[in-house]
Amino acid sequence: MRYIEPHGHMVSRVTDDYQDMAMAGCACICEPAFWAGFDRRSPEGFYDYFCQLTEHEPKRAAKFGVPHYCWLCINPKESEDVRLARDVVALIPQFIDRPNVLGIGEIGLNKNSRNELQVLEMHVDLAARLDQLILVHTPHLEDKLKGTRLILDVLKNDSRIKPERCIIDHVEEHTIELVLNSGFWAGMTLYPESKCTPARAIDMLDNFGTERIWMNSACDWGVSVPLAVPRTGLEMRRRGWLAETIDKVVFQNPARFMGQCPKFKIP
Amino acid sequence: MTRTQVLDLYFMEARSKLIDLAAFLDRVDRAEGEADFRLRAFRDAVSHLSDGQPARAKNILLSLSDPSTEPIATAPGKGAVGAWPGTEAK
Numbered sequence: 001m002r003y004i005e006p007h008g009h010m011v012s013r014v015t016d017d018y019q020d021m022a023m024a025g026c027a028c029i030c031e032p033a034f035w036a037g038f039d040r041r042s043p044e045g046f047y048d049y050f051c052q053l054t055e056h057e058p059k060r061a062a063k064f065g066v067p068h069y070c071w072l073c074i075n076p077k078e079s080e081d082v083r084l085a086r087d088v089v090a091l092i093p094q095f096i097d098r099p100n101v102l103g104i105g106e107i108g109l110n111k112n113s114r115n116e117l118q119v120l121e122m123h124v125d126l127a128a129r130l131d132q133l134i135l136v137h138t139p140h141l142e143d144k145l146k147g148t149r150l151i152l153d154v155l156k157n158d159s160r161i162k163p164e165r166c167i168i169d170h171v172e173e174h175t176i177e178l179v180l181n182s183g184f185w186a187g188m189t190l191y192p193e194s195k196c197t198p199a200r201a202i203d204m205l206d207n208f209g210t211e212r213i214w215m216n217s218a219c220d221w222g223v224s225v226p227l228a229v230p231r232t233g234l235e236m237r238r239r240g241w242l243a244e245t246i247d248k249v250v251f252q253n254p255a256r257f258m259g260q261c262p263k264f265k266i267p
Numbered sequence: 268m269t270r271t272q273v274l275d276l277y278f279m280e281a282r283s284k285l286i287d288l289a290a291f292l293d294r295v296d297r298a299e300g301e302a303d304f305r306l307r308a309f310r311d312a313v314s315h316l317s318d319g320q321p322a323r324a325k326n327i328l329l330s331l332s333d334p335s336t337e338p339i340a341t342a343p344g345k346g347a348v349g350a351w352p353g354t355e356a357k
Contacts, residue, residue, distance in 0.1 A: 035345075080342045111342035112333075141347035145332040174328035194349075199277065200324065238276065239268060 001233050003250035004267070005029045006258065007106075007135070007169060007187065007216035008226065010057055010068070011049075017219070017226040018064040024230040027251065027267035028067040030258060031057065032106035032135050035077035037221050043087040046074060050091065054098040067267055069258070071105035071135050072096065079110070079119035089122050096130055102261045103127065105135025106169060109147040112139060120154055128160035133261050135187075138170045141194060148175040152182055165260055169216070170195055176204055180212060185257050189218045190228035198232035202239060210245060214254045288313070308350035 002025045010018070010031050021029070031053060040046055053070040061068035072095055074088040095101060107123040109116045127134045134155075139147035151168065155161050168179040169187035172195065179186045188204060189195040196204070201215055217228035225231070229250055236246045258264040268276075295306060312327045320326065333351040 077345050110345060111347075112338050113342040114338045114340060116342065117338050139347065141349045142331055142333050142351040143347050145329065146335060149336065150338060172328055173322070173325040174332065199280075203324070240272075 001025045001230055001250070002027050002247065003229050003233060004214075004254040004258075005217060005219075005226075005229055006214050006254040007032060007189065007218045009034045009218070009220035010061065011052055012221035013219055013226060015060070015064075018061060018066060021226055022064040022066050024227055026066055026230075028069065029061060030069040030071070030102060030254075032071040032137075033073045033075060034106065034220060035075040039078055039081075043084065043091060046088045047091055050095045054095055054100055058100050067100075067265070069100045069102045069264060071103050072101060073104050073107045073123055074119065075106065076108045076110040076116050076120070076137055076139075079116040080113060082115050082118055085119040085122065089119075089126055092126060093130065096132065099263055102258055102264060103133030103135060104130075105133075106137035107134065108137035108151055109139050110137075110143070112143055112147045112150060117150060117154070120151065124154060124158055124161065128158060133258070134161070134166040136166060136168045138168060138175065140170075144170070144172065145174055148178055152178060152184070155184070156182065164212075167214070167257060170218070171204075172196055173200070173204065176208055180208060185212045185214070188213065188215045190215060190225070190232055191218065192223055192225060198228070198235040201232055202236055202241075205236075205249065210249050210253070212253075212257075213249065214257065215249060304352045305348065305350045312350075 005021060005026050008029050008031055010029055033049065033053065050072055053072065058068040072092050074085045079085050104123050104127040107120055109120060136151055138144050138151060148168065155166060163183035167185035167187050170189045171179055171186045176186055188201045190198055190201055215229050215232055217224060217226055219226040233246050233250050255266050259266060295302065308331055312330045315323050315326045315330065331350045
C-alpha cells in the first residue's frame, strides 16, 4: 500500500523505523518542527534544529529511499517565552527557500495562553508575508476544543490566509466539524492512547467524508506508532473500503495539500 | 457495514475495554484518600455511554473539555491531564 506520512518527527526515531516505513509503502515523510521534550535555551539551538531538519534528516531518509520534507517554526510548547519566539521566527526566512521546506508548522496553541496566541499570530503573519502553507497543531485533551476555536479565530481574522492552504491537525470528534465547516483541511493523528485510534479515525471518515482530510502517525519520542497510517489503511480494508478510496485518504489527499507548495514532488 | 459485521469486527475489543473501565473504577474505589476532579469528570463522561444519544464519542470529549473561550494569562506548564478541573479548582 503506497502512503504518505504527512506528520512524523523522524529526528526522534531510529533507523529501523525508516526501514519499516519504507517497506510498508511510505512514499515520503513530512516532518513539522516540534518540541524536543525539553526547552531549548537559545535561538542558536533552533538554528541547529532547522539545519538538522533541512540538511541532515533528508540524508538519513534518503538512505532508505524515502524523500523527506519539513515545516519550520517554534512549537507552541515553547511559545510562552515571547522574546525567544520572536528571535526564532526571525531565523526562519533564511531557511524557507531550502528545497525540502514546505511551509510554517506545526504552529498553534498548547495551553491557550495569551503569549502562545501572540506567537501564533507572529507565525501566521510570517506565513502570509512569505506566501507559505501552514500546518497547525491543536492542543491536547481538555485544551483542544478551546484551542481549536481560538486558532480558527486567528486564521479567519487574517484576510491574507486562505483556508485551503492550512491544515488543522489532531482533530477529534468534537473539533472536526469546526475545522471542515470553515474550509480548512483536517488532520487526524493516530495515537494508541490520546488523539484517535484507527477505528475512530475511520468512523470520522464515515461521518464526514474523505475531502480535505489526512491521517498521520505524528510519531515522535513519546508513545506513538510509526506505522499507524498503513495499519489504519489495513483497518479500512477490513471494514470494506475500496482500495481507491483508501489510496485517496492515505496518499492522494496529503499529496494534493502539500502539492500546493511547488517544492513538493508527487512521489 | 451491517450491525453484525461491526459486532464481528469490534465486539471483543469493546468488551475488553469495557471490563477495563469497570476494573479501573473498582480500583479507584478500593484505593485510599480523596479523589480529585478527574474522577467526577470521568463518571460524568461515562454517563454518556448509556444516554441513548448519538455522537457519544463527541459528547464525552465535550464533557471533558474546557468550555471557556478567553485565553489564559500564562501557561501554568506544558501538560494536559485529560479533564477540565472546572472553576472550583482554579
